[in-house]
Amino acid sequence: MSPSVVALAIISAIVAVGSLVGFFARFHHQMDLEQWTVGGRGFGLVLVWLLTAGEIYTTFTFLGASGWAYSRGAPVLYILGYMPLMYVVSFYILPPIWEAGRRHRLQTQADFFQVRYGSTLLAALVALVGVVCLIPYLQIQITGLGIIVEIASYGAIHRTLAMFIAFAIVAAFVFVSGVRGVAWASIVKDALLLFAAVFVGFAVPHLYFGGIGPMFAALARERPAHLVMPGATKDLGHAWYISSVMLTSLGCYMWPQFFAAGYTAKSGRILRRNAVLMPLYGLTMPLMFIVGYCAVLVLPGLSNGDLSLLTLVRKSFPAWFLGMVGGAGALTAMVAAAIQLLTGAMLYAKNLFRPIFAPRMTEPQVETLARIMVLVLTLGAVLSSVYSSLSLVSLLLVGYAGVAQLFPGVVLGLFSRRVTTAGVFAGLAAGLALAAFLMLRGQDPYRGLNAGFIALCLNIAVTGVVSLLTPVRAAGFDEAAPSLAASQSSNGASVT
């Protein structure tokens, strides 16, 4: 058998096993909307852990981090900087978000804005931001799957075709599993990915340099500038590092799928404990950087840094092992894409389409629309993957610049009584406009600062000023508020 057949067969087997686990996990549970999206709010420490880890250790970590270590050098360290800090942020905001979710039976991130600010329009804007920003994130998973299939087939399957295959696999996976199935499929993927990361991370430097220490010694001798910021770039220096770490650590739980993962927990205590422990899971992430650094010396001149990890694995190990690593990566991309699709589709159906265009829709109709949206969103991500040339890390930073703009609305909504609907609206609009303006003009980073972070600062300032100038309407979550259903039937009248 040719090596490409061996590798592809193993990848397919792993993908099939992971899908089956997801498929069987859903069987004991009635699949209504609440189960499909928030797992009935009964997840303990392990499932919440798996769900958040399934989202956070994605194709981005696997291929993107090694890719940036290869192509950019030390600026990749920003990932290692923000990862533990985002859990620090989650420690303070996720338990109260969970509390609000339980009390008002919230299912999506936009529901939170709906109840807290009593504005259907604001909730619809939040849903729109979520859905639009999820597309580059989905694109990361689809592109990643495409890269895996392309390299594992030794170029026999072209990336565009591979991405359409990926589309079919992901959409099918979402239809059969729902959120509980995805969490269980995460177990398979985490075990494989941990094994692959640890093995590759130690074996590759050992193979070519005799260890991690000698590898870094060689790199420090030949390419010393690669190991400190701004590395191989001109404008990703310390100011960029600080502004990017701030933007991503504050913005991470503004991703609608992470936000909604908070609702799946059984208690706030589980979320707090998770926030303490999660960074330990990230201990394997530096190994991905090490593989990327190795590739700088072993495989110079790759056109696309995101290919570095798999190309190095293919060069160094037999085909069956490439299949194992590729399978772990493929399952990772599927799990992450599935959660993103579930979230995006629900946001669109429940908070954007129904309240604005069809207020009379029933819950089963919302569910049908959500399923159709799964297909639409996947197709959108596939098409933009085919036409885009951004690196995986750059794609994620574009998404962050958008979702992070929700931060003031969430945090002030939780902890401040003075913040007003008009203030949040104005701040969000200003932040989004500035982020889009800077990015579309190619001015990211702007004067050495992350463009999304500049937009977030403007957003916070505008939210504060406009809130102080407008009268307080909603009293916040502390007061006894009507449930979400009641507030929506009265078309989002003020919540007091």
Next chain:
Amino acid sequence: MKRPSLGAILLGLIPFAATCFSVPLWDRVYPMVLGIPFNFFWLIAWLLLGPLCMWGAYRLEEPRAGRRPQRRRS
């Protein structure tokens, strides 16, 4: 919602100070520790030290959060 205690917030600021704002102080190759460039080693070390800070915050917050269930049911 109840705000977190000042102590818990201060504990959370420690990892931010150590791994974000202070980057010019530790972004260097030498001294290498365990064969790893200093900036890389510093961030890996804080993957372990960060949870330690947050464990302290957990100990401060958990008793406060535990007092609430009676009020929740209303």
